Amino acid sequence: MQKIAAGNWKMNGLSNSLSEISLLAERHATSDVRILICPPFTVLSKACDLDDRTEIGAQNCHISQSGPHTGEISAQMIAELGATHVIVGHSERRAENGETDAIVLKKSTSVQQEGLTPIVCIGETLDQRENGQTLAIIGAQLDGSLSSEAGKSPIVIAYEPVWAIGTGHVPSMYEIAQVHEFCRCQLKQRFGDTAMSIPLLYGGSVKATNAAEIFALPNVNGALVGGASLKADDFSKIITALEDA
Numbered sequence: 001m002q003k004i005a006a007g008n009w010k011m012n013g014l015s016n017s018l019s020e021i022s023l024l025a026e027r028h029a030t031s032d033v034r035i036l037i038c039p040p041f042t043v044l045s046k047a048c049d050l051d052d053r054t055e056i057g058a059q060n061c062h063i064s065q066s067g068p069h070t071g072e073i074s075a076q077m078i079a080e081l082g083a084t085h086v087i088v089g090h091s092e093r094r095a096e097n098g099e100t101d102a103i104v105l106k107k108s109t110s111v112q113q114e115g116l117t118p119i120v121c122i123g124e125t126l127d128q129r130e131n132g133q134t135l136a137i138i139g140a141q142l143d144g145s146l147s148s149e150a151g152k153s154p155i156v157i158a159y160e161p162v163w164a165i166g167t168g169h170v171p172s173m174y175e176i177a178q179v180h181e182f183c184r185c186q187l188k189q190r191f192g193d194t195a196m197s198i199p200l201l202y203g204g205s206v207k208a209t210n211a212a213e214i215f216a217l218p219n220v221n222g223a224l225v226g227g228a229s230l231k232a233d234d235f236s237k238i239i240t241a242l243e244d245a
C-alpha cells in the first residue's frame with residue numbers, strides 16, 4: 001500500500017512559503033512516502049512549476065469543468081497546472097460553504113474525470129461522537145460522497161474527526177483504528193478487492209509527537225496534516241515517522 005503524507009495549507013502561505021516545499025523534497029529525496037502539498041490557489045501554479053518530487057494538490061474545485069461560475073476553479077484547470085490531487089469535502093468547507101455529501105460526490109467525480117486523485121474527507125462532530133453516532137455518520141458520508149464508479153480510478157479517503165482539527169485533541173488509538181477498519185470494510189463491500197488499495201489517511205492534530213503511534217495502526221496509510229505541514233521542519237518529522245512505520 002502506498003504511504004501518503006499530505007499537507008493542507010488551508011488559507012496560509014504566500015510565494016515565499018514555497019521554499020518549504022523544496023526543503024521537504026531535498027530532505028526526503030529517496031523516500032518511499034508520497035509527499036503532497038496542497039497550497040492555496042494563488043500559489044498553486046508556482047508550486048506545480050517547482051522542479052522536485054513533491055506532488056501538488058488543490059484544496060477544492062467546482063463540480064463543473066467550465067461555465068458561468070464567477071470566482072470558481074475547475075478540476076480541469078487544476079489538472080492543466082500539473083497538480084495531481086484535489087481535497088474535496090473538507091469539514092471546513094462542509095461547515096462554512098454548506099457542502100453536502102451530494103456536492104462532494106459531484107466534485108470527486110469531476111476530479112477523477114480529469115485524471116486527478118480526489119482526497120475525500122469525512123468525519124464526525126463532537127456531538128455525533130458523544131451520541132454514539134460516529135460509525136453511522138462515517139458510513140453515510142462514505143456512501144453519499146463516492147459514486148458507484150469511484151473505485152475504478154485512484155481515490156484517497158481521509159478520516160478527519162471535526163473536533164480533532166486544529167484543536168490539539170486526538171481520538172484514542174483504539175477509536176482511530178476502529179473507524180479506519182470500518183472504512184476499509186465499507187469500501188470493500190462497495191468496491192470489492194479494489195478497496196484494499198485505497199489509501200486511508202488520518203487527519204486532525206497530527207504532530208511529530210503523535211505521528212508514530214498513529215502510523216502504527218492497521219489501515220492507517222498516512223496522514224492529512226494542517227498546521228504541522230506549514231513548516232518543513234515540522235512536516236519532515238511526520239514524514240520520517242511514516243517512512244519508519
Ligand code: PGA
Binds near residue numbers: 008160224
Ligand atoms: P490540523 O488540520 O492538522 O491542523 O488539525 C488537519 C486538516 O484540517 O486537514
